[in-house]
Amino acid sequence: xxxxxxxxxLSNRAENVPMVRQVLGGFAAAAGIPQADLHDMSLALxxxxxxxxxxxxxxxxxxxxxxxxxxxxxxxxxxxxxxxGLTLPIDSTPEFPxxxxxxxxxxxxxxxxxxxxxxxLSTPDGGGTxxxxxxxxxxxxxxxxxxxxxxxxxxxxVPGQLASTVALEMTPPGVAKEVLPRVLRGVASRAHFxxxxxxxxxxxxxxxxxxxxxxxxxxxxxxxxxxxxxxxxLSIGPMSAEDVLELETAARRLAPGFIGTVRSAPATDQLxxxxxxxx
Amino acid sequence: MHxxxxxxxxxxxxxxxxxxxxxPDELFLAxxxxxxxxxxxxxxERHMPLVRKLARRYARSSEPFEDLLQVGSLGxxxxxxxxxxxxxxxxxxxxxxxxxxxxxRYFRDAGWALHVPRAAKERALAVRGAVEHLQAEQGRSPxxxxxxxxxxxxxxxxxxxxxxxxxxxxxxxxxxRTTVDGAGASYAETMGGEDERYELIESDVVVCAALTHLSxxxxxxxxxxxxxxxxxxxxxxxxxxxxMQVSRLLRRSLDRLRDLTQxxxxxx
Numbered sequence: 001x002x003x004x005x006x007x008x009x010l011s012n013r014a015e016n017v018p019m020v021r022q023v024l025g026g027f028a029a030a031a032g033i034p035q036a037d038l039h040d041m042s043l044a045l046x047x048x049x050x051x052x053x054x055x056x057x058x059x060x061x062x063x064x065x066x067x068x069x070x071x072x073x074x075x076x077x078x079x080x081x082x083x084x085g086l087t088l089p090i091d092s093t094p095e096f097p098x099x100x101x102x103x104x105x106x107x108x109x110x111x112x113x114x115x116x117x118x119x120x121l122s123t124p125d126g127g128g129t130x131x132x133x134x135x136x137x138x139x140x141x142x143x144x145x146x147x148x149x150x151x152x153x154x155x156x157x158v159p160g161q162l163a164s165t166v167a168l169e170m171t172p173p174g175v176a177k178e179v180l181p182r183v184l185r186g187v188a189s190r191a192h193f194x195x196x197x198x199x200x201x202x203x204x205x206x207x208x209x210x211x212x213x214x215x216x217x218x219x220x221x222x223x224x225x226x227x228x229x230x231x232x233x234l235s236i237g238p239m240s241a242e243d244v245l246e247l248e249t250a251a252r253r254l255a256p257g258f259i260g261t262v263r264s265a266p267a268t269d270q271l272x273x274x275x276x277x278x279x
Numbered sequence: 280m281h282x283x284x285x286x287x288x289x290x291x292x293x294x295x296x297x298x299x300x301x302x303p304d305e306l307f308l309a310x311x312x313x314x315x316x317x318x319x320x321x322x323x324e325r326h327m328p329l330v331r332k333l334a335r336r337y338a339r340s341s342e343p344f345e346d347l348l349q350v351g352s353l354g355x356x357x358x359x360x361x362x363x364x365x366x367x368x369x370x371x372x373x374x375x376x377x378x379x380x381x382x383x384r385y386f387r388d389a390g391w392a393l394h395v396p397r398a399a400k401e402r403a404l405a406v407r408g409a410v411e412h413l414q415a416e417q418g419r420s421p422x423x424x425x426x427x428x429x430x431x432x433x434x435x436x437x438x439x440x441x442x443x444x445x446x447x448x449x450x451x452x453x454x455x456r457t458t459v460d461g462a463g464a465s466y467a468e469t470m471g472g473e474d475e476r477y478e479l480i481e482s483d484v485v486v487c488a489a490l491t492h493l494s495x496x497x498x499x500x501x502x503x504x505x506x507x508x509x510x511x512x513x514x515x516x517x518x519x520x521x522x523m524q525v526s527r528l529l530r531r532s533l534d535r536l537r538d539l540t541q542x543x544x545x546x547x
Contacts, residue, residue, distance in 0.1 A: 018435050025439070035395065036387050043336065107332070110372045114379030181445070185438055189423035195410060195441065196420035202445070 004031040005069040007169040011162045012064040017049045022186045026179030031070045044115040047108040048079040048131040056083030075135045082128040164227045172219040177209045191227045193277050201275050204251045230277040237270035244271045304364040322359050337382050347382045354381035406440040497532045
């Protein structure tokens, strides 16, 4: 896979750091990142997310965005928040954490520096902090920081649902096939779904990723998982209205017992499934 | 603070008690400029908790931990040799990338291939067994939290195992499933193992309740000794009391725990 990408937006609360690791695990499986590399990336990413969790919003809750993408030579990771920001020379590449006044000065940044090939801290447009990390693929030394991918409209977390939402954007659909099940498994487990129920949820969620729809030329899959007190709401798109209908029917057929709550949103290009914890 | 002269000819009988009053900067100078081995030893001792902390974070399972601790201390030695205190930067921040570098090299050369896939496979097997056991016991499918609690695994390890199992199921969907009578014997075997484990958990529960009768410091010391597996001297260094005191506190805490749990265990 020449270029794979995932962008996830979620709350900075501490319990979401494992969720970010789930996203990374799925991304690594799709992009063919070796386990030993994944291990190092996972540690570095966790440290960056922990920092955002503890310090970005002065102890309060706020959005956290993690973006991963690959080039033939490197894996690029960016952890971004919209919080209080770091007091540091803009766009610096710190040699030692003492260069940084702020939360990263603990064990976190030294670890990131020890694990990633190169690291950059910056204050992006719109404020907050961005930690960018580059990891070489295989033995190759990629040396330089790849330029960050151009995006970015927010993925659209409904105000008031920040704590319970994981919003994702994944390219190509092969990435979604690996990432989405892991996120669903994580969210459903947190919502106390039984393992049997989780597997049912996953079978249903697999439908749009295997048969229909024919993803738009962009190959970009957007998904949103919301834990709504015991009901898991999965929105996935963009897709045609016909695909929405077809998939909704297929989902009902697959799990007639517990999906009484499938609801499509014909006004949008998203299939919306509400999956309850119990029958 | 006490300032000692950096006399390289100082008799080695000075010992650690004397040496421990020295400032880190002095210790670095004493070792790097004057070859004072005691100073290096003390720097090593002071920073071993850092190596331990990093090894624990780096090792995803307990197996490569001891090895990582060893290669990590090599990294620490290296950093002690090269650190320049006159630059006014904290040693820890300088040492961490060096120590991690050693661990990564080792882990990639030996640790990963040897230990990690096996640990993951064992966890997957344990999770599979626990799902069956809990399902049979409570008459419904367990949640991930219940599995994690039952197995004393991280929730993430359980999720990883379930992901691995799902991938396996998908690829081997057409393979013949074990029949009911064929599964009988192995299931019974699993049950035996799980029951033992369950007893362990039960005794844990009793001890946990008793632990609340100890002071936070006593709990902390117990934890450091038996969960984190630190030596008495390492605990003494971290808490800032003597090794003798640690020894006394440990013995007293254990005696109290024994008294507190005796009746409970007899009732089991």
